[in-house]
Amino acid sequence: MGIPAPRPDLATTEAPTTPAAARPKRTNDAIRELLSKWGLLIGLAALPVYFGIHDLTGSQGDLSRLGENMVRGLSNGSIWALIAIGYTLVYGIIELINFAHGDVFMIGAFTAFSFTGTIGLTLVTGPLGLVFGLFLTLIITMMVTGSLNVMIERVAYRPLRGAPKLAPLITAVGFSFILQNVGLLWRGGSQKSVPDLIKHNDEVVNLLGVPINNGDVLAIGVTIPLVIVLTAFITRSKVGKAMRATAQDPDAARLQGINVDTTISLTFLIGGMMAGAAGLIYALYQTSVSFNMGFQAGLIAFTAAVMGGIGNLKGAVLGGLVIGVIQELADNRIGGQWVSAVVFGYLIMIMIFRPQGLIGEQTREAG
Amino acid sequence: MVGSLLGTLAIGVTACGSDSSSNTTASTPAGTTSTASGSASGTVDVYSSLPLQGASKDQTNAMVDGIKLALKEAGNKAGGVSIKYQSLDDSTAQAGNWDEQQVGANARKVAQDKKSVALIGEFNSGATKVSLPILNEVGIAQISPANTYVGLTTSEPGSEKGEPAIYYPSQKRTYARIVPRDTVQGGALVTQMKTDGCKAVAMANDKDTYGAGLTRVIGIKAKEQGLNIIGDTGIQPDAANFRGFASKLKGQKADCFFFGGVTANGAIQLYKDVNDALPNAKLYGGDGVCESGFTNPKKDGIPAKVGKLFKCTVATLDLASYPGGKAFIDAFNKEYNDPKPDPYAIYGYEAMKLVIDTIKGAGPDGTSREGFLKALFATKDRDSVLGKYSIDKNGDTTLTDYGLYDVGPDGNPTYASTIKAAG
Numbered sequence: 001m002g003i004p005a006p007r008p009d010l011a012t013t014e015a016p017t018t019p020a021a022a023r024p025k026r027t028n029d030a031i032r033e034l035l036s037k038w039g040l041l042i043g044l045a046a047l048p049v050y051f052g053i054h055d056l057t058g059s060q061g062d063l064s065r066l067g068e069n070m071v072r073g074l075s076n077g078s079i080w081a082l083i084a085i086g087y088t089l090v091y092g093i094i095e096l097i098n099f100a101h102g103d104v105f106m107i108g109a110f111t112a113f114s115f116t117g118t119i120g121l122t123l124v125t126g127p128l129g130l131v132f133g134l135f136l137t138l139i140i141t142m143m144v145t146g147s148l149n150v151m152i153e154r155v156a157y158r159p160l161r162g163a164p165k166l167a168p169l170i171t172a173v174g175f176s177f178i179l180q181n182v183g184l185l186w187r188g189g190s191q192k193s194v195p196d197l198i199k200h201n202d203e204v205v206n207l208l209g210v211p212i213n214n215g216d217v218l219a220i221g222v223t224i225p226l227v228i229v230l231t232a233f234i235t236r237s238k239v240g241k242a243m244r245a246t247a248q249d250p251d252a253a254r255l256q257g258i259n260v261d262t263t264i265s266l267t268f269l270i271g272g273m274m275a276g277a278a279g280l281i282y283a284l285y286q287t288s289v290s291f292n293m294g295f296q297a298g299l300i301a302f303t304a305a306v307m308g309g310i311g312n313l314k315g316a317v318l319g320g321l322v323i324g325v326i327q328e329l330a331d332n333r334i335g336g337q338w339v340s341a342v343v344f345g346y347l348i349m350i351m352i353f354r355p356q357g358l359i360g361e362q363t364r365e366a367g
Numbered sequence: 368m369v370g371s372l373l374g375t376l377a378i379g380v381t382a383c384g385s386d387s388s389s390n391t392t393a394s395t396p397a398g399t400t401s402t403a404s405g406s407a408s409g410t411v412d413v414y415s416s417l418p419l420q421g422a423s424k425d426q427t428n429a430m431v432d433g434i435k436l437a438l439k440e441a442g443n444k445a446g447g448v449s450i451k452y453q454s455l456d457d458s459t460a461q462a463g464n465w466d467e468q469q470v471g472a473n474a475r476k477v478a479q480d481k482k483s484v485a486l487i488g489e490f491n492s493g494a495t496k497v498s499l500p501i502l503n504e505v506g507i508a509q510i511s512p513a514n515t516y517v518g519l520t521t522s523e524p525g526s527e528k529g530e531p532a533i534y535y536p537s538q539k540r541t542y543a544r545i546v547p548r549d550t551v552q553g554g555a556l557v558t559q560m561k562t563d564g565c566k567a568v569a570m571a572n573d574k575d576t577y578g579a580g581l582t583r584v585i586g587i588k589a590k591e592q593g594l595n596i597i598g599d600t601g602i603q604p605d606a607a608n609f610r611g612f613a614s615k616l617k618g619q620k621a622d623c624f625f626f627g628g629v630t631a632n633g634a635i636q637l638y639k640d641v642n643d644a645l646p647n648a649k650l651y652g653g654d655g656v657c658e659s660g661f662t663n664p665k666k667d668g669i670p671a672k673v674g675k676l677f678k679c680t681v682a683t684l685d686l687a688s689y690p691g692g693k694a695f696i697d698a699f700n701k702e703y704n705d706p707k708p709d710p711y712a713i714y715g716y717e718a719m720k721l722v723i724d725t726i727k728g729a730g731p732d733g734t735s736r737e738g739f740l741k742a743l744f745a746t747k748d749r750d751s752v753l754g755k756y757s758i759d760k761n762g763d764t765t766l767t768d769y770g771l772y773d774v775g776p777d778g779n780p781t782y783a784s785t786i787k788a789a790g
Contacts, residue, residue, distance in 0.1 A: 065618070072610060079607075181460070189421035189463030190660050191635045192667035201643045286608050288636040292463065296605045331611030337574070337601045 040353040043346070044322070047329050064209030069328050075216040075285065077324020078223035082278035083301035084308070084316035085230065086149070086271030092311030093247045093267045095165070099172040100152055102298020103179035104272055108145040108279025109289045110183055112137050113194050121197055130197060134280070138222075142276040149272025150265050158261065176294070183291035191290040194283045215285045222281055226274065227317055233270075234313065243267055247311065300327075303343065307350055309357025318358055322346075408447035411734050412480050413722055415715075416473040416488035416498065418458035418465045421631055426658055426711040427490055430512055433715030434487060436702050437723065445726035448734055451482070452719075457494055464631040465494040474498035478505045484726070484739045485510060487718045491629070492516030493576035495542070499534045503541045506736040508743050510721060511544040512714035515552055515654065515682070516580045520761040523550055525584035531761075543743055543762040545717055545753065546682035547769065549577075552653060553584030555769040555786045556625065556680055557592050563649055563678075565623035569616045570599040571609075571637060573628030581653050582627035597621055604632035613644035624648050629655035635669055642673045652679040659709075663778035674774035678783070683710035684770040685782040691752035710770070710782075717753050721746070 052066050083105050090098045121133045156175050160168045200215030234240035245253040246263045254260050282297075283289050304323045308315025323343055330342040350358065415434055417427040431454050443450055455473040459466040470489060477483050478501055485508040489495045492514045499519070502509050511519075518526030519534060519542065535541070560568055570585065572578040582599045589596045597619050602609060616624065624641050628634055634656050641648065650673065652661075657679035661668045669677065686692045686708065695713055700706045725733065725742045732738020746758040757765045768785050775781030 068614070069611070072614075076607065177461075184460050184463070187667075189424075189458075189460060190631055191633065193635050193639065193664065193669060194667075196670070282607070286636065287639055290463075292461075292605070293607075297607070328611050331606075331609070332615050333611075335600055336571075336603055336606065336609065336612045339603055339606065 036353060040350060040358075043349050043353070047326070047333075051329065051333055062209060065332075067208065067210035069332055070325060071210055071212060071216055072332075073325030073328035074321055075219040075324070076327060077304075077321035078219045079278050079282050079285065079320075080297070080301050080304050080323055081317040081320025082223055082226065082274045082281070083297055084304040084320045085227070085274045085313060087298075087302050088305040088308075088311055088313060088316040089243075089267050089271045091305065093243060093264055094157070094161075094168075096157065096168050096172065097302065098271075099169070099298065100156075100175035100179055101149075101271065101275060102294035102296075102301065103176050103183070104145050104149050104152070104294075105275040105279050105282070105297055105301075106183050106289075106291065106294030107148060107179055108141050108276035109283045109293065110187055110279075110291075111144045111276070112141045112280035112283045113187075113192070113289055115140055116195075116197065121195075123195055123197065125197070134197070134284075138277060138280050141280050142273040145276030145279065146269045146273040149268040149275070153265055153268040158264075176298075180291055180294065183294075187289070187291060189291065191288050194287045194289055196287050198284050200285055200287065219281050219285050222277060226277055227313075230270065230274070231313060239263070239266060300343070303347055307347055307357060309359045312357065312359050315357050315359035322358070409734055410449040410451055410482060411484045411726065412451045412453065412482040413719075414453050414455055414473070414477045414480075414483060414486045414488075415718075416455045416457045416470065416477075416486055416494075417490045418494075419454070419456040420458045420460050421463035421465075423458075423464075423490060423629070423631075423658065423660075425660060426513075426709055429709035429712035430490075430715030430718075432699070432703055432708070433712040433717075434719040436699060437716045437719035439702070440698070441723050445723040445733065448726050450723065450726070455488075457489055457498075464629070465489065465491045467494075467497055470494045470497040471501065474501035477507060478502055483507055484734065484736055485722050487512060487715070487722070489514065491575075491577060492519060492580065495519055496534065496576055499542055500536050503535050503537050503539070506537065506539070506541060506740065508725075508736070508740050509542045510718050510743070511542070511546070512718040513546055513654070513682075513711065514544050514577075515546055515549045516577050517549050517584060518576075518580065520544070520548060520763050521550075523548075524587045525549060525553070525580055539740070540744065540760070540762055541740055543746075543758045543764075545714060545721065545756070545764050545766070547767050548763055549581050549584045549653075550588075551767050552680055552682070552769055553581060554588045554592075555771075556585055556651060556653070557588040557594050559678065559680070559771060559786050560623055560625070560649075560651060561592060561594050563623070565594065565649060567595050567597050567619065567621050568623045568625060569597050569619065569621035569641075570625045570627065571602050571612070572599060572626070573604050573632035573634075574601040575628060575632065577653075577655060578626075578628035578632070580627075581655075582625070585625065585627070602628075602633060602637065604628070606633060606636075609633070609637045609640040610644070613640040616641060616648075617644040621645060622648055623651065625651040625653075626656065627653055630658065630661040634661060638669055638673055638677070642676065648676070650677040652677065654679070654681040657681045657772055657780050659779045662774045662780050665778055668778070671774075671778070674778065677774055679772050679780060680769045680786070681710060681772060681780070682766075682769060683713065684768060684785055686710060686713055688785075689713065689752050690750070690754055695752050710780075713752055717751050720751065721749070724749070 052063055055063055055065055086101045090096055115137045119133055152175055156171045157168050198214045198218055202214050203211045204217050205212050242258045242263045245258055246260050250260050304319035305316045308319030326343050326346050327339050330339045419427050438452055457465045457470045457473050459469055477486050487510050489498055490513045495514050499509060517523050518530030520531055570582045572582040586596055586599060626634060626637055638650055660666050662674055664671055686696055699708045725739055729738045729742035744758055748755055748757055771783045771786050772780040773783050
């Protein structure tokens with residue numbers, strides 16, 4: 001057995017750089033730099049631009065179909081965004097992927113569905129009664145899911161604060177199954193149709209051939225104010241600052257007199273409340289609920305949080321909206337069976353170009 | 368291989384455990400004997416494996432009631448043979464539907480029971496794909512009261528490569544069904560859509576064995592009968608909605624829509640979304656969605672406005688129209704205090720009647736697995752509550768009638784007429 005001869009390809013790679021060899025390397029670097037700077041944008045815009053050109057040059061002749069895709073996508077995406085906020089807040093503060101969060105959202109949807117029936121909201125309820133009833137449902141649902149999330153944190157995560165990271169992760173998976181079974185016992189195993197209280201498909205306004213429906217107004221109209229209020233709360237309030245301090249360094253925060261346990265509970269409360277709001281919007285917008293909807297929704301929302309930059313509030317919202325649009329484009333233009341493949345293909349592309357997510361992660365490691 | 372060993376072992380143990388005072392036959396299940404007079408005696412075990420939870424539970428529980436009624440009427444006996452029946456659930460609460468692991472566990476339980484001669488089931492064709500090879504290896508008869516997928520019994524168009532041979536490792540047929548296969552249902556649906564004036568039919572399927580198989584057959588039958596199918600899309604059953612897909616159908620100007628799949632696989636959301644995009648399109652479904660959990664708004668099924676446009680097919684007809692239908696309804700009502708049993712109840716009833724009559728008809732071999740199978744495949748011109756039928760060499764029934772159902776005032780599927788496939 002002699003020393004093996006170097007492989008020609010490796011030998012070429014490891015050869016001292018000559019001016020002749022340096023030229024292509026510089027070109028590669030330039031391409032790589034260009035790609036890292038603009039590749040993500042090009043990738044994100046590829047589908048809408050392609051379909052836009054296709055519509056303009058094809059029998060469609062205008063961009064109304066693309067516009068409709070974008071509106072429906074943003075509406076769907078705003079629901080994912082609200083769920084993603086819960087994932088990102090919790091991950092940011094205790095670095096836990098809260099697998100039970102999708103199921104808290106499911107319980108929110110079931111609570112909203114049941115409560116609207118309990119207070120007698122039907123298809124013939126007048127606009128005033130409907131607005132009041134739905135507002136009351138929103139408050140109740142947010143209280144239920146917020147309290148549920150705090151309870152989960154108190155019972156399942158807090159006792160494991162000092163345990164290896166895998167312990168709370170498994171506990172989260174366990175709680176996810178418990179909540180699924182609660183949903184199963186509560187409303188049964190099959191998909192349930194929710195009365196179309198808001199007449200989600202009725203057109204409110206038509207913008208350049210793009211219909212904006214009741215469902216879109218509800219989804220975007222509830223999400224935007226909630227996100228603005230939440231952002232203001234976290235950036236400006238004393239409690240919000242405590243949350244950010246705890247996220248950055250819990251020990252230092254404790255030395256500054258911040259009650260870390262209370263701050264973490266508050267984070268779970270806010271995340272749970274957002275999931276509850278998402279549950280109500282989902283039930284009214286999609287008009288059907290099922291006990292296992294939390295798994296798929298949780299997966300998508302967690303993907304949104306990673307896509308936007310885990311731990312980053314704005315990133316979670318942006319990730320949710322981007323996924324909503326990609327899903328809609330894939331469903332409408334490519335085929336329903338390809339939706340997951342396209343969404344996760346985009347996630348991989350974003351991770352390659354920007355491993356820290358679209359806006360950048362805000363975790364202890366990332367700073 | 369393991370199954371073969373188990374089967375051999377079971378047969379061996381059986382012979383050892385037989386009553387030495389009588390004329391036993393080889394491979395008679397343990398605890399059974401055959402008398403010198405030519406009729407068998409002893410005990411056999413018969414199982415059913417059906418999804419008793421989830422969207423199909425109304426149908427499957429009615430089937431179990433039908434099975435029990437047939438058994439009670441016979442005094443739990445087939446001639447001199449006592450029948451011990453056990454109902455197994457092939458679904459899990461978690462899945463809300465049949466579950467592959469549960470189906471396999473049920474089949475293994477039946478295969479390992481030395482006294483078992485027959486399994487009534489499965490309800491879902493995909494589930495039968497799992498249980499059939501396990502039971503086939505040990506020679507236990509399987510009688511399905513609901514499977515319609517073509518490839519389980521034939522290699523006709525609509526089946527997949529290698530079917531049905533892949534389900535019969537022993538190379539002997541052990542499976543029979545008392546409902547017509549999808550070749551018949553698909554043809555009947557195409558005939559109905561043509562009658563209703565459909566010009567452009569859009570289809571979707573849930574990518575499951577039954578759903579994808581049925582739309583494949585409809586596509587073939589539509590070509591034969593000259594019906595325009597504009598597409599067949601496999602949906603992601605757990606998607607939040609199908610509005611992008613429905614909007615695409617609107618662009619394609621579909622005037623009729625068919626979904627091949629079961630309620631649990633996103634059917635309610637899908638039909639609602641298609642109706643939103645195409646408010647005047649006629650909606651059709653197969654037996655997988657022809658059930659009250661899907662059609663009845665009071666059970667959180669599709670809204671009444673969608674139900675008005677919906678028609679579906681099931682192998683069952685109006686119960687009262689069957690030869691013994693009225694007597695069956697009376698008996699069912701007396702036993703369960705239910706004057707309007709689910710149409711599937713009569714299929715459970717007939718499946719158990721077939722088991723009882725097969726044991727009786729096989730004479731001294733009725734209690735052995737081989738004897739039972741031989742008698743089952745010899746079923747000819749049987750007078751039953753479903754009408755006169757035979758079991759052919761593939762295990763298919765010779766019945767061909769399909770019932771067309773619409774949504775009645777009470778929200779439940781209501782028998783409208785009998786349809787026969789053209790061509």
